[in-house]
Amino acid sequence: MLQGLSGGNEMKVCVVGSTGHVGYVFEGLGQMPEVDIIAAAPGSKGENIESLCSTISRYGYAINRYGDYIRMLDMEKPNIVVVACYFGDHAKVSVEALKRDMHVFSEKPLATTYEDLDKLKQAYKNSNALIGGMFGLRYTPCFLTAKKVVEEGAIGEIRLMNAQKSYKLGNRGENYKNHKSYGGTIPWVGIHAIDWLYWFSGKKFLSVSASHSSMYNRGHGELEVSALCHFVMQDEIFGSVSIDYLRPSQAPTHADDRIRIVGTRGIIEVMNDRVFLINDEPREQPEMNMVSGKSVFADFINYIKGQSSLISAEDAFIVTEACLKARESADRNSIVFFK
Amino acid sequence: MLQGLSGGNEMKVCVVGSTGHVGYVFEGLGQMPEVDIIAAAPGSKGENIESLCSTISRYGYAINRYGDYIRMLDMEKPNIVVVACYFGDHAKVSVEALKRDMHVFSEKPLATTYEDLDKLKQAYKNSNALIGGMFGLRYTPCFLTAKKVVEEGAIGEIRLMNAQKSYKLGNRGENYKNHKSYGGTIPWVGIHAIDWLYWFSGKKFLSVSASHSSMYNRGHGELEVSALCHFVMQDEIFGSVSIDYLRPSQAPTHADDRIRIVGTRGIIEVMNDRVFLINDEPREQPEMNMVSGKSVFADFINYIKGQSSLISAEDAFIVTEACLKARESADRNSIVFFK
Numbered sequence: 001m002l003q004g005l006s007g008g009n010e011m012k013v014c015v016v017g018s019t020g021h022v023g024y025v026f027e028g029l030g031q032m033p034e035v036d037i038i039a040a041a042p043g044s045k046g047e048n049i050e051s052l053c054s055t056i057s058r059y060g061y062a063i064n065r066y067g068d069y070i071r072m073l074d075m076e077k078p079n080i081v082v083v084a085c086y087f088g089d090h091a092k093v094s095v096e097a098l099k100r101d102m103h104v105f106s107e108k109p110l111a112t113t114y115e116d117l118d119k120l121k122q123a124y125k126n127s128n129a130l131i132g133g134m135f136g137l138r139y140t141p142c143f144l145t146a147k148k149v150v151e152e153g154a155i156g157e158i159r160l161m162n163a164q165k166s167y168k169l170g171n172r173g174e175n176y177k178n179h180k181s182y183g184g185t186i187p188w189v190g191i192h193a194i195d196w197l198y199w200f201s202g203k204k205f206l207s208v209s210a211s212h213s214s215m216y217n218r219g220h221g222e223l224e225v226s227a228l229c230h231f232v233m234q235d236e237i238f239g240s241v242s243i244d245y246l247r248p249s250q251a252p253t254h255a256d257d258r259i260r261i262v263g264t265r266g267i268i269e270v271m272n273d274r275v276f277l278i279n280d281e282p283r284e285q286p287e288m289n290m291v292s293g294k295s296v297f298a299d300f301i302n303y304i305k306g307q308s309s310l311i312s313a314e315d316a317f318i319v320t321e322a323c324l325k326a327r328e329s330a331d332r333n334s335i336v337f338f339k
Numbered sequence: 340m341l342q343g344l345s346g347g348n349e350m351k352v353c354v355v356g357s358t359g360h361v362g363y364v365f366e367g368l369g370q371m372p373e374v375d376i377i378a379a380a381p382g383s384k385g386e387n388i389e390s391l392c393s394t395i396s397r398y399g400y401a402i403n404r405y406g407d408y409i410r411m412l413d414m415e416k417p418n419i420v421v422v423a424c425y426f427g428d429h430a431k432v433s434v435e436a437l438k439r440d441m442h443v444f445s446e447k448p449l450a451t452t453y454e455d456l457d458k459l460k461q462a463y464k465n466s467n468a469l470i471g472g473m474f475g476l477r478y479t480p481c482f483l484t485a486k487k488v489v490e491e492g493a494i495g496e497i498r499l500m501n502a503q504k505s506y507k508l509g510n511r512g513e514n515y516k517n518h519k520s521y522g523g524t525i526p527w528v529g530i531h532a533i534d535w536l537y538w539f540s541g542k543k544f545l546s547v548s549a550s551h552s553s554m555y556n557r558g559h560g561e562l563e564v565s566a567l568c569h570f571v572m573q574d575e576i577f578g579s580v581s582i583d584y585l586r587p588s589q590a591p592t593h594a595d596d597r598i599r600i601v602g603t604r605g606i607i608e609v610m611n612d613r614v615f616l617i618n619d620e621p622r623e624q625p626e627m628n629m630v631s632g633k634s635v636f637a638d639f640i641n642y643i644k645g646q647s648s649l650i651s652a653e654d655a656f657i658v659t660e661a662c663l664k665a666r667e668s669a670d671r672n673s674i675v676f677f678k
Binding site: 157159160162164166207209210211213215216225226227228229230232235236238239240242244246247248249250251260262263264265266267278279280281282333334335 | 496498499501503505546548549550552554555564565566567568569571574575577578579581583585586587588589590599601602603604605606617618619620621672673674
């Protein structure tokens with residue numbers, strides 16, 4: 001493999017796992033000639049990285065392939081580790097990278113247990129490296145547009161938010177079928193919507209009531225196919241998150257992501273990848289002109305370089321914790337309060 | 340006033356109060372020549388019935404007008420009492436009517452406190468008369484269409500429901516500004532959406548977590564302008580209810596009523612008075628053809644005559660109780676369980 005192509009600023013990348021959205025890395029590559037993907041390894045027992053390695057090759061990188069990611073990190077000494085293995089193993093891999101002062105670009109959730117999240121935060125505190133999460137939906141044209149409109153004050157103060165994630169189920173691998181490797185549908189699917197509540201409002205979570213069910217999951221073991229969360233945030237702001245894997249196979253898209261944000265001066269909605277605003281100012285039509293999307297990986301590279309990022313490590317920890325609290329609420333059928 | 344116009348089947352109606360949706364009575368009159376409106380009185384201290392009496396006159400009824408509704412009931416001996424005073428007084432008036440074996444067509448909620456609801460249920464049990472609630476939104480073309488499609492099995496088993504009530508605030512009277520006369524936004528506005536969860540699923544409520552806020556209510560005293568409820572029903576069915584009075588004045592309609600119902604075979608939505616279905620069967624377009632709307636008052640008259648009604652007295656009690664539980668949850672910031 002050709003190292004050092006872009007001189008002293010080169011960013012050597014190792015990929016751990018092929019289960020998450022590694023695609024975010026490839027999407028952003030055109031903007032980042034300094035990035036060099038140098039090696040890959042599975043991050044979870046039983047994970048197959050064949051297809052991942054083929055894809056990396058297709059992008060023109062000749063990589064070393066390892067069976068053991070720890071060995072890969074020690075041998076290759078990358079600047080950045082992309083963590084995209086089974087979700088229950090994210091934190092374990094990230095901790096190993098942070099210990100070695102390697103930056104981590106992790107699939108969400110950053111951890112699937114409180115214990116792992118604590119270990120990860122500790123490793124982050126002791127490390128000279130940064131961690132970023134694959135909160136890729138923030139970077140889409142519709143959500144960037146909605147964020148811009150809200151920041152311009154078009155809806156006034158946010159009071160109420162209704163977020164939705166709806167996916168087609170299809171046939172999911174074994175890693176989705178047990179809690180330990182999967183982590184739960186609230187942390188895996190719901191996290192995006194929970195992130196929106198936090199991102200748009202900029203407020204702290206105070207409490208959550210949640211519910212989830214694995215009934216009618218078409219042979220997917222412990223996988224929950226319906227879930228609902230009720231968050232209370234600072235300033236008496238409330239947010240619902242509806243999550244399901246019941247989107248019919250005939251639906252035109254895989255996902256039906258939505259948010260409706262009710263403010264003191266207006267209401268904005270993201271639906272069907274479009275953005276609609278109604279407020280007290282007359283306008284010819286409620287649909288907003290879209291801003292361009294961005295690359296979440298390019299944003300992470302900028303973050304490493306000391307620029308501000310759309311989502312900080314601290315934010316990613318907060319959103320991950322909110323998911324775990326919501327899952328705990330659903331498991332215990334009681335309100336869970338945030339510290 | 341001209342009594343006995345339609346002979347032995349005549350239904351003499353007295354109206355108590357002018358605050359609720361008395362309009363439902365007028366809308367249905369064309370279908371019911373046997374109905375005769377004979378008198379009206381305020382049901383709450385300070386309630387003005389001028390405009391109500393004018394409207395009744397415009398429909399061709401010459402009515403007696405009373406200052407005291409109890410005296411009216413005793414003097415006029417109506418078959419039906421329409422209860423539409425300040426919401427906190429609904430139950431008190433209904434109890435007086437039921438005691439006299441007069442049928443009650445009440446604005447919702449049927450009661451605004453547990454104590455009043457218990458008294459009302461007891462009065463109903465001891466009465467030979469029936470009680471019906473003004474759950475008028477069930478009778479609209481869009482909700483009747485959605486109900487029909489769900490009953491035909493198009494979405495399979497219901498798993499998740501997201502209901503929405505969004506109103507313009509405008510300038511509301513004093514009776515909206517204090518809890519005692521108003522009862523709360525969850526019971527007044529949210530009740531329709533809570534009713535939909537119950538009506539569509541046909542399942543019992545098990546628990547509710549709710550929140551409400553009177554912040555940014557533009558001088559409306561204790562009136563809550565945002566609220567969110569999270570219901571858990573039998574069979575791990577979950578339902579969210581989002582409620583607000585923050586619909587911008589420029590919006591094309593007063594209300595933005597919606598429900599999204601996610602089933603094992605499909606998803607149906609009511610939005611903008613239209614109905615959309617996606618399920619596993621290919622179809623040219625997701626919009627459903629509408630069935631006709633019905634009159635809630637005509638349905639109540641049929642109920643009195645021994646026919647089945649779209650909503651029974653027992654259902655109206657259950658939905659009213661669910662609202663009071665949700666309000667209690669919001670007041671106490673804790674989950675409230677149903678017996």
